[in-house]
Amino acid sequence: MLVSETTRRGGAPATSFKVLIVASLRYPIGQPFAGGLEAHTWSLACGLRARGHSVLVAGAAGSDTGVVDYEFGELPVIGRAERPDITEHPLVSRAERAAYAGLTDQLRDGLLGSFDVIHNNALHPVPVERASTLPSPMVTTLHTPRLPWAGRLLGSPARATVTRAPGRDPSFVAVSRATAALWRPLINPRVVRNGVDTTVWRAGSGGPGAVWSGRIVPEKAPHLAIDLARAAGIELTIAGPVIDEDYFAGAITPRLGPRVRYAGHLAQADLADLVGSSAVALVTPVWNEPFGLVAAEALACGTPVVAFARGGLPEIVDPAVGRLIPPVSGPEWRRDRLTAAVRAVTAATALDRRAVRRRAVARLGRVAMIRGYEGVYADLTRQWNAA
Incomplete structure (x- = not known):
């Protein structure tokens, strides 16, 4: 050896x-x-x-x-x-x-x-x-x-x-x-x-809007993040590779507009800048996410996370760093769950970004x-x- x-x-x-x-x-x-x-x-x-x-x-x-x-x-x-x-x-x-x-x-x-x-x-x-x-x-x-x-x-x-x-x-x-x-x-x-490398995913100053990042495929369901951001009255930026072009054309493109934009497939440093300058990260999978790397990346930037309580995400997101919300089982939101999710976004954006990052560095670095x-x-x- x-x-x-x-x-x-x-x-x-x-x-x-x-x-x-x-x-x-x-x-x-x-x-x-x-x-x-x-x-x-x-x-x-x-x-x-x-x-x-x-x-x-x-x-x-x-x-x-x-x-x-x-x-x-x-x-x-x-x-x-x-x-x-x-x-x-x-x-x-x-x-x-x-x-x-x-x-x-x-x-x-x-x-x-x-x-x-x-x-x-x-x-x-x-x-x-x-x-x-x-x-x-x-x-x-x-x-x-x-x-x-x-x-x-x-x-x-x-x-x-x-x-x-x-x-x-x-x-x-x-x-x-x-x-x-x-x-x-x-x-x-x-x-x-x-x-995650916390020197790349560094502390950000936050901002007024929300961010969604990841592979753009049906099981990651960015369309649900768009609907949540609109209901919460905040702008949303989506970033990531378009893996399923039909899904992007059918479920994402029609939802884009002045308050919802697609930033493209970004290099890590640019993505970290985007995530760090956002008020909250939305993580909306309709499958059981094995870990939830995008949540860890956001938390390392100090950006609180609102995520569906699926798979490994409850092991990353707790009340100190964000909010977990009940998963959406179908293609669209139920009205009561959307209302509760909007309240979760409001609560998450009020969290102390410095405390969010400290916890992420210790647990998820x-x-x-x-x-x-x-x-x-x-x-x-x-x-x-x-x-």
């Missing part, structure tokens, strides 16, 4: 790890980020390096070479009818499987070097299937609810296809308690919350996330060596 003991100041780790991060292939890792998974991978790599660890990131072609060291796959472009983030198009599926199989073959044969830990940040089953063939322990971060392959690979010992050898099993970490619960009883993942993963790596390598 290449783990080396060091002595550092400033709370740095006593153990330095050599880590390979396996990224998702659905989008390159680079700004402006396609979504939270890509932003998290970037933050994880930069945070580990800042703490003194040696990191190699394997990611999609077209990634930022300042962060991604090894490009191992490029997926075919598909038609507008297919969403690239969730498509099961046969051409995409074959190319994705082949890319991950090739990468794990290279890792097995030592062609990329030796590592203390392989950190699988992808959502594909191949790295999990092949974990027992690799020369280093692997931890997989679960960024989503249970995926279709989970039952086949991680079911009961009688039907699971992943080798269950003491100390050699793939290890799992969930980004929230809510996400961990969705993967049980197949596995019992440890929880390490995502963290990148350093807290990296320390959590350092603990995972230490336990994983210790079990691996003992086995």
